[in-house]
Amino acid sequence: MLKGADEAVVEQEDSASQQGEVTSWDINDIKLPQDVRQIDWFQEWPDSYVKHIYSSEDKNAQRHHSSWAMRNTNNHNSRILKKSCLGVVVCGNDCSTLDGRKIYLRPAICDKARQKQQRKCCPNCNGPLRLLSCRGHGGYPVTNFWRHEGQFIFFQSKGAHDHPRPETKLEAEARRSIQKAQTAFSTSSLRLKTIPEVESLTGAVPMPEELPLLLSKPDDYLLPAHFRGHLSKSSQELTLSSSGQPPYPRAAGQDGGSREELTWSHSSSLRRMPSTERLCGVPAVPCTAPSSQHCTHLSTQHVLPVTKGMHGAFRPDTGPLGDGSCGEKSLLTYRSSCVSLLPYPVAQGGPCPMARGAKPHSQLLEPPRGSEGGRAKGSPQVGPRYCNDDMFSDLYPLR
DNA sequence: AGCTGCGGGCCGC
DNA sequence: GCGGCCCGCAGCT
Structure with a gap:
């Protein structure tokens, strides 16, 4: 089914892939290549007909993470894990926030x-929510396949998402947490209205740091160990929550470079706007009395400077070359639908503009040294080909 | 509560 | 047979 189309695109992808890299494999092959010269950085937003080979040490790959909302699908093959895209939840009223952003929620799995x-x-508007199904694979949802083989984890995506990107898992979790916290807060506020302690909470609506949110699981989306060490816990959390949006432009042709992204991937732009517009048009949770104050707090509180080596958290922390600093300072903020990113320097030809489809500059992703030939001592001591995804997220127009 | 993986089963092609 | 999908279960966070 759809094999013709698949193969055609796969071929295209292959031809655009790295020089000499073996991408002729298919996830269904009986034998997958083990002479992998270069493994990939974890891709948070794999799209189109792409293949990646991750290190089996890559925690995100181990967990088969994706920022797309992917659900498990039974393909009656225990060796290959198959997942299909659930699409994105949008506002039935097609409302826009004050700053023109659309609502793209993450469908629950x-x-x-x-x-x-x-x-x-x-x-945003209290209107009905609508699930926008993914039909990017011949009318069916995009499917992702994962297969563990030897010291590698093979990933293959079939289909190009025909819908905006939803929130990342972390954002969705954070939003839920905020929602819970606010619910709890409003409840306790009512109850404890006259109790002094409440004042400690006020000033406020729960400040982000007071919320039980934001990813108390540091390795949910993993940071390189060296980077982790440089962050306070809260910073880690914030940074982790920003993982979906690395401060680097996405290379053209990334992940097979579906052109469609240019037209629909505006959700990415939700995540960033000028600091002068940092007020919130989108309450993180349904607010009966929307308060931009909450959001302002969030957006300001969730700013943190990010130093070298941070390309989003989707870097293998234990994988080969977990290091690979590209050296750039960025400002990341937690980016729920309510909170925005500061306009950190968008890499223009940034430090890690690498993508399989963007062949040039591969030296940027090469291991610092001693990686000639891509391997050492028989192990895949090679630099993942990507820093991350989303390289052009800033460029996507709002709908 | 929600995510994730597994596997049985059904359906359409 | 293959692919898509539904469902329930279990483990985990």
């Missing part, structure tokens, strides 16, 4: 949770 989610209202 669990069926029941998703149904429940769709009964909820748009956090």
Whole structure:
């Protein structure tokens, strides 16, 4: 089914792939290549017909993470894990926030949770929510395949997402946490209205650091160990939450470079706007009395300077060359639908503009040294080909 | 509560 | 047979 189309695109992808790199494999092959010269940095937003080879040490790959909302699909093959895209939850009213952003929520993975989610209202206008299904693979959802083989984890994507990017998992979790916290807060506020302690909370609506949110699981999206060490816990959390949006432009042709992205991938632009517009048009949670104050707090509180080596958290922390600093300072903020990114320096030809489809500059991703030939001592001591995804996220126009 | 992986089963092609 | 999908279960966070 659809094999003709698949193969055609795969061929295209292959031809655009790295020089000499073996990408002729298919996830269904009985034998997958083990003479891999170069493994990839974890791709948070794989799109189009792409293949990646990750280190088996890569925690994100181990967990089969994706920032797309992918659900497990039974393909009756225990060796190959298959996942299909759930699309994105949009506002049924197609509302826009004050700053023109659209609502792109992450569909819950669990069926029941998703149904429940769709009964909820748009956090912006309280209108109905609508699930925009993914039809990027011949009318069917885009599918991702994962297969562990030897010291590598093979990834293959089939189909090009025909919908905007949803929030990342972390953003969705954070939003839920905020929602819970606010609910709890409003409840306790009512109850404790006259109790002095409450004042410690006020000033405020729960400040981000007061919220039980933001990824208390440091390795949820993993940072290189060296980077982790440089952050306070809260900073880590914030940084991790920013993982989906590395401060680097995405190389043209990344992940097979679907052109469609240019037209629909505006969700990325949700995540960033000038600091002067940092007010929030999108409450992180449905607010009966929307308060941009909350969001302002969030957006300002979640700013942190990020130093060298940070390309988003999707870098193998234990994988080969987890280092690979590209040396750039960035300002990341937590970017829920409510919170925005500061306009950190967008890499223009940034330090890590690498993508399989963007052949040039491969030296940038080469291991600092001693990696000639891509391997050492028989192990895949090679530099992942990417720093990360999203390189052009800033360029996507709002719908 | 929600995410994730697994596997049985059904359906259409 | 293959691919898509639904469902329930179990483990985990």
